[in-house]
Amino acid sequence: MSQDHKILLSEKEIPRQWYNIQADMPNPCLPPLHPGTKAPVGPEDLSPLFPMELIKQEVTRERYIEIPDEVFNIYKIWRPTPLFRAHRLEAFLDTPAHIYYKYEGVSPAGSHKPNTAVPQAYYNKQEGVKKITTETGAGQWGSALAYACHVFGIDLEVYMVKVSYEQKPYRKTLMNTWGAEVFPSPSPRTQAGKQILSRQPNSPGSLGIAISEAVERAAGDPDTKYALGSVLNHVLLHQTVVGQEALLQMEKAGEFPDVVIAPFGGGSNFAGLSFPFLRHKLKEGRKVRCIAVEPASCPKLTRGEFRYDFGDTVGMTPLIPMYTLGHSFVPASIHAGGLRYHGAGAIVSQLLKDGLIDAVAIQQLECFQAGVTFARTEGILPAPEATHAIAEVFRQARQAREAGEARTILFNLCGHGYLDLAAYEDYFNGNLKDHELTDQEVKEHLSELAEYPLPV
Amino acid sequence: MSQDHKILLSEKEIPRQWYNIQADMPNPCLPPLHPGTKAPVGPEDLSPLFPMELIKQEVTRERYIEIPDEVFNIYKIWRPTPLFRAHRLEAFLDTPAHIYYKYEGVSPAGSHKPNTAVPQAYYNKQEGVKKITTETGAGQWGSALAYACHVFGIDLEVYMVKVSYEQKPYRKTLMNTWGAEVFPSPSPRTQAGKQILSRQPNSPGSLGIAISEAVERAAGDPDTKYALGSVLNHVLLHQTVVGQEALLQMEKAGEFPDVVIAPFGGGSNFAGLSFPFLRHKLKEGRKVRCIAVEPASCPKLTRGEFRYDFGDTVGMTPLIPMYTLGHSFVPASIHAGGLRYHGAGAIVSQLLKDGLIDAVAIQQLECFQAGVTFARTEGILPAPEATHAIAEVFRQARQAREAGEARTILFNLCGHGYLDLAAYEDYFNGNLKDHELTDQEVKEHLSELAEYPLPV
Numbered sequence: 001m002s003q004d005h006k007i008l009l010s011e012k013e014i015p016r017q018w019y020n021i022q023a024d025m026p027n028p029c030l031p032p033l034h035p036g037t038k039a040p041v042g043p044e045d046l047s048p049l050f051p052m053e054l055i056k057q058e059v060t061r062e063r064y065i066e067i068p069d070e071v072f073n074i075y076k077i078w079r080p081t082p083l084f085r086a087h088r089l090e091a092f093l094d095t096p097a098h099i100y101y102k103y104e105g106v107s108p109a110g111s112h113k114p115n116t117a118v119p120q121a122y123y124n125k126q127e128g129v130k131k132i133t134t135e136t137g138a139g140q141w142g143s144a145l146a147y148a149c150h151v152f153g154i155d156l157e158v159y160m161v162k163v164s165y166e167q168k169p170y171r172k173t174l175m176n177t178w179g180a181e182v183f184p185s186p187s188p189r190t191q192a193g194k195q196i197l198s199r200q201p202n203s204p205g206s207l208g209i210a211i212s213e214a215v216e217r218a219a220g221d222p223d224t225k226y227a228l229g230s231v232l233n234h235v236l237l238h239q240t241v242v243g244q245e246a247l248l249q250m251e252k253a254g255e256f257p258d259v260v261i262a263p264f265g266g267g268s269n270f271a272g273l274s275f276p277f278l279r280h281k282l283k284e285g286r287k288v289r290c291i292a293v294e295p296a297s298c299p300k301l302t303r304g305e306f307r308y309d310f311g312d313t314v315g316m317t318p319l320i321p322m323y324t325l326g327h328s329f330v331p332a333s334i335h336a337g338g339l340r341y342h343g344a345g346a347i348v349s350q351l352l353k354d355g356l357i358d359a360v361a362i363q364q365l366e367c368f369q370a371g372v373t374f375a376r377t378e379g380i381l382p383a384p385e386a387t388h389a390i391a392e393v394f395r396q397a398r399q400a401r402e403a404g405e406a407r408t409i410l411f412n413l414c415g416h417g418y419l420d421l422a423a424y425e426d427y428f429n430g431n432l433k434d435h436e437l438t439d440q441e442v443k444e445h446l447s448e449l450a451e452y453p454l455p456v
Numbered sequence: 457m458s459q460d461h462k463i464l465l466s467e468k469e470i471p472r473q474w475y476n477i478q479a480d481m482p483n484p485c486l487p488p489l490h491p492g493t494k495a496p497v498g499p500e501d502l503s504p505l506f507p508m509e510l511i512k513q514e515v516t517r518e519r520y521i522e523i524p525d526e527v528f529n530i531y532k533i534w535r536p537t538p539l540f541r542a543h544r545l546e547a548f549l550d551t552p553a554h555i556y557y558k559y560e561g562v563s564p565a566g567s568h569k570p571n572t573a574v575p576q577a578y579y580n581k582q583e584g585v586k587k588i589t590t591e592t593g594a595g596q597w598g599s600a601l602a603y604a605c606h607v608f609g610i611d612l613e614v615y616m617v618k619v620s621y622e623q624k625p626y627r628k629t630l631m632n633t634w635g636a637e638v639f640p641s642p643s644p645r646t647q648a649g650k651q652i653l654s655r656q657p658n659s660p661g662s663l664g665i666a667i668s669e670a671v672e673r674a675a676g677d678p679d680t681k682y683a684l685g686s687v688l689n690h691v692l693l694h695q696t697v698v699g700q701e702a703l704l705q706m707e708k709a710g711e712f713p714d715v716v717i718a719p720f721g722g723g724s725n726f727a728g729l730s731f732p733f734l735r736h737k738l739k740e741g742r743k744v745r746c747i748a749v750e751p752a753s754c755p756k757l758t759r760g761e762f763r764y765d766f767g768d769t770v771g772m773t774p775l776i777p778m779y780t781l782g783h784s785f786v787p788a789s790i791h792a793g794g795l796r797y798h799g800a801g802a803i804v805s806q807l808l809k810d811g812l813i814d815a816v817a818i819q820q821l822e823c824f825q826a827g828v829t830f831a832r833t834e835g836i837l838p839a840p841e842a843t844h845a846i847a848e849v850f851r852q853a854r855q856a857r858e859a860g861e862a863r864t865i866l867f868n869l870c871g872h873g874y875l876d877l878a879a880y881e882d883y884f885n886g887n888l889k890d891h892e893l894t895d896q897e898v899k900e901h902l903s904e905l906a907e908y909p910l911p912v
Binding site: 006008010077110150169178179372378380381416422 | 460461462464466467532533534544562563564566603606625626629630632633634635828831832834835836837872874875877878880881884
């Protein structure tokens, strides 16, 4: 057991491959379906939106995918990221638990998002794409892709969820710094945006709506493709550099975690840290509990249903087998903008259905309180998304104390909160509220899925 | 010569001592003078403001001062900081120069400031101090001290230069997160503030004014002391952890810098990086050029005079031998708030007078342009203060290209700019201007010093 605060790796220890959990799942993911024919989609259905290499990565069952040298060289800008032992937090919580966190906030965009933005931009460049469109919630994904597109010389058009665009104006400036164009969504630039605005002129927007806009723009232009920051299998794949590094770092610390915790929006944050650990559970039966933490105001994993549903709000994407609250569900305007998504990616949904991972939903006030305590003990101000993991860590650490167990806890500190200080200001001023969904609200949106096939 | 992007150290390699350049200066600093008697001040004159251990560190000529274990353990939260080789920037500038940067933005406050905030809070705690007052410009120092005071359980009252308080509201929230009280300066809470406000109700404030306010509050209460974020000898001393680490890291990279560059406000940023290198020049005659970069709108090193002057605006501090523009000089409201100070610390002033270091002044538009290029190549958005060093690096790299020389350049990337995006937004929107001082303006403020002794 290390007494050091930081466990660092050398650049030689950055993974050379991504880990694909599809090789090890006891039950494979169900295929996505074409929204019209309801038959499984093939590569040609996806090719207007994605470069062929990413479509291959979406479906392959190869266990390891080589990381191209060009991507590896950009990873070296911020990777390997540090792993910290939270000695001061442990003392504050008076817990026998050992708490470790992987810190992805050292990347250019300040979160884990560049791990997939860089390879996505790279493969698009390889296939001659001139422009990419995307959506962004809190702006983490948009700024990561802005950086990556700048590196490879690709234009970028970002649809930013309007409530975040207004709450976090500086994320827009950061995207502009890397040369991207940013529009608040819903916007009048697309049919999808116009349709939403005509029904609800003051719509705060949602990731689902912004996806509809970005997809529509890409589908209409042969030189333009679309990129998604979470949910899809290839996105989760790229994020496994996080967990592979953490596995090695935990080994250097002389420990294996009993519990691995990460925030949950569409799945890539959680998958990135947990899948390389989950592999040891799937292949060797090692005991490790992987917990996805979602906001109580957007509880697809804990209160949604496993259904075929659209990835976007308007219904332009293939139908994906996912835990969902229904694609028309617009989450409350909480500050963890990156977690305001109605559904969960196919892989994570299958793993949850098979009982291989756990999920918990936490209200935002508990999360912000945990975030402030974390900043006061460990010195890093966490992004609102990351505070969801921290709140669950606090619960686990208290359970460990009550049980008198030296539980080892690892979590993903997926980003810093220096661009989220308006949220903390609101919290300190008592302007934040918790949001409880009624069963009726949950039911209502799910009932719209009646016409689509059940995943079996 | 390393091909790696990062040169990292282990926690065992964090310095255990601070380096005191006063042991190696060919001409010692002149003593500070009492503003009334104009005789050299003694420890008892300073004891209402500072704990005795810091007063000792201010004047000692011991070469190395032990870092207390309690401080070392907090340093481990973010130290050692990384040193980067800027391969991508070198390629962009098409220069044969090797460019390295020490990155202090990984600290809790996002800058080098906690390096001295933590020991200052520690020594105050040791001597039973209950409350500290301080000034802050851009808010970097205030947030660093807020963090440090929280760690050691001391109350903190911050006077924040009004223009920065308004430009950078989120720094206030960060200080609040660590439990500090923050007031825009000039404020009606002090005689000094009232005096300024009565003459100039819309005063944008300055570091000099904020110092007057903080000093006044501390002087009036026996349980309260004052802390300064730069200028003083003990502050420069604490920052030498930066340069000592960088020296070791450059050694690991197999190089010794020809040029060491840092932004200049009061001197601690520049001293922290350069003094451990300068020691090799002073003791072994190694060739290294140390360049302090100040804003052209606040050019005390390049256009000021070496005079006895006050550290604050109202004239409450001892008279310090410094390059100064006069204590009544209020710099233009540029975004590099941390550099808006009328004078330079005594040590740096003596070194400049003795021709041992160099200084250059650069306009803010050139700095912001360099900062954007840096963000686009190296991925880190620099603080406006840090862009001053970067602009000079660009000049040096271009000179190296023109001369066909493989010059080795090291600079201090003293902080990130994630809390300064409003400044970048202004830059992109064309709202920033350069500020050229007339000779008349410089003369006017200096003429007020006629009544004070000349430093000889």
